[in-house]
Amino acid sequence: MASRRLLLHAAAAGALSLALPGCTRVDLSAEPNGGSLLDRLRRKGEVRIGFANEAPYSFINSEAELTGEAAEVAKVVFSRLGVPNLVPIPSEFGSLIAGLKVGLFDVIGAGMSILPKRCEQVLFTNPDFVAPAAFLVPKGNPKGIRTFAEVAQQNLRLGVLIGATEKDYAIANGVPENRITAYQNQPSGLEAVNTGREDAFSLTSISLRDILAKNPGAPLEVTTPFVPEVDGRPQFTSGGFAFLPDQANIVAAFNEELAKLKKSGELLRILRPFGFTEAEMTDLTARELCAAPEA
Numbered sequence: 001m002a003s004r005r006l007l008l009h010a011a012a013a014g015a016l017s018l019a020l021p022g023c024t025r026v027d028l029s030a031e032p033n034g035g036s037l038l039d040r041l042r043r044k045g046e047v048r049i050g051f052a053n054e055a056p057y058s059f060i061n062s063e064a065e066l067t068g069e070a071a072e073v074a075k076v077v078f079s080r081l082g083v084p085n086l087v088p089i090p091s092e093f094g095s096l097i098a099g100l101k102v103g104l105f106d107v108i109g110a111g112m113s114i115l116p117k118r119c120e121q122v123l124f125t126n127p128d129f130v131a132p133a134a135f136l137v138p139k140g141n142p143k144g145i146r147t148f149a150e151v152a153q154q155n156l157r158l159g160v161l162i163g164a165t166e167k168d169y170a171i172a173n174g175v176p177e178n179r180i181t182a183y184q185n186q187p188s189g190l191e192a193v194n195t196g197r198e199d200a201f202s203l204t205s206i207s208l209r210d211i212l213a214k215n216p217g218a219p220l221e222v223t224t225p226f227v228p229e230v231d232g233r234p235q236f237t238s239g240g241f242a243f244l245p246d247q248a249n250i251v252a253a254f255n256e257e258l259a260k261l262k263k264s265g266e267l268l269r270i271l272r273p274f275g276f277t278e279a280e281m282t283d284l285t286a287r288e289l290c291a292a293p294e295a
């Protein structure tokens with residue numbers, strides 16, 4: 001009985017091959033619960049997608065439906081892979097990787113940037129966009145902020161999103177950690193600039209334009225988009241989808257469908273309603289982005 005329990009535990013862990021006295025050898029080298037992730041998703045007909053409610057990447061709209069750049073790409077790609085339904089699982093941006101690791105969802109679909117340090121923890125698909133950075137600042141940009149280095153030079157206060165890459169860009173450009181505050185979401189960052197608690201709030205320009213459009217009365221503006229540099233190297237903020245590190249099969253299948261969308265121009269048609277243009281399209285690969293030197 002004890003050995004039977006051990007076998008079942010091992011099967012759940014999905015990482016072993018063992019034969020105990022009185023037991024048949026069980027091949028546990030396959031992924032847990034039988035078959036690859038893609039096989040399991042096809043059988044269930046659904047995929048659980050972790051998202052951070054950051055519009056226009058992945059968010060719940062006024063009809064209470066998941067939509068946005070990542071959500072719409074995921075709907076098309078997964079349905080072509082034989083998985084028709086998306087189950088949205090909300091998370092803070094900074095908890096997405098942890099949520100994937102503990103099995104709260106099957107994939108991160110939040111427009112997450114492919115960064116070398118994240119590549120050590122998850123397996124990214126190729127990116128479906130690049131997105132320059134910007135700052136949300138008071139109208140007229142009284143401090144004249146255009147880059148992270150200028151935030152540092154003037155010793156300004158900067159808001160960022162919890163877990164987002166802009167904090168790393170800021171620190172690498174000399175902004176002291178004690179001048180940076182991380183906010184839970186776009187609205188709280190906007191509010192912080194609006195009330196004068198922060199001189200600027202940084203995210204991708206696409207994200208900041210979206211939140212400003214939803215607050216038309218706010219006396220704020222989005223600065224000119226720019227590609228941040230770290231040690232003279234451009235940081236493209238190029239986003240894709242993330243799976244667990246042992247799920248290379250589904251990543252390859254996803255990349256194949258994504259490549260077709262890029263080639264046919266369908267990707268841009270899917271992304272245009274969310275503020276993406278030709279300028280945000282990219283042929284960069286996850287391999288290139290994962291290998292890039294650290295921010």
Ligand SMILES: CC1=N[C@H](C(=O)O)[C@@H](O)CN1
Nearest residue numbers: 110111112113164165204
């Ligand atoms: C979609 C997104 N990308 C960046 C990141 O991955 O850190 C940040 O700008 C936060 N949001």
